[in-house]
């Protein structure tokens with residue numbers, strides 16, 4: 001058992017949200033009960049996840065994409081009312097960590113992608129800060145684009161969008177989980193063979209083609225399952241609480 005405040009204190013020290021200019025509040029978003037014994041983790045706050053938390057009698061839901069985004073309609077009406085009511089009726093805490101959970105060197109989404117695909121991590125992009133979200137490295141074994149697509153499909157359980165690049169084989173790679181297509185503009189000078197991300201806008205396809213960089217778009221949800229899952233498992237072990245990752249899938 002751990003208290004809500006002890007857990008938040010630990011997570012804030014671990015994830016250092018003060019280093020980030022984020023688009024949503026990091027940490028406690030909805031206050032529930034004080035004693036935490038059972039945690040549900042998930043990628044995105046949504047009704048199905050909360051319904052599962054109620055079913056499993058969870059004390060706390062921990063997500064990567066929480067509530068209260070910049071430019072979001074602040075009114076508590078419609079589905080937002082339903083979601084909040086589910087949490088409040090059952091005294092369930094909601095905590096969310098966004099960019100700090102992308103960037104963390106062990107439990108972050110990018111670190112966990114590297115682990116999943118056995119990338120040789122070299123650094124984060126030098127032009128960026130220590131909280132940089134784009135990582136760079138090498139594949140442990142150079143493969144062609146089609147083979148890398150197959151590897152992505154096998155491990156992320158979805159077909160990636162693939163825009164072929166110039167090099168015959170892929171060795172050097174930059175990656176950033178989630179909706180990070182626009183970062184391709186910041187890495188083109190570094191001559192990577194490939195860029196892996198979760199979600200892109202239409203114009204990014206043309207940028208990749210013109211620079212001859214292999215582009216793999218493997219899903220926002222699919223590339224961001226692994227950070228919150230890994231951190232949940234760590235919390236469960238460290239504080240002797242139960243933690244269950246619930247994958248409410250999204251094809252985006």
Ligand SMILES: [Zn+2]
Pocket residue numbers: 065177178179220224
């Ligand atoms: Zn995201």
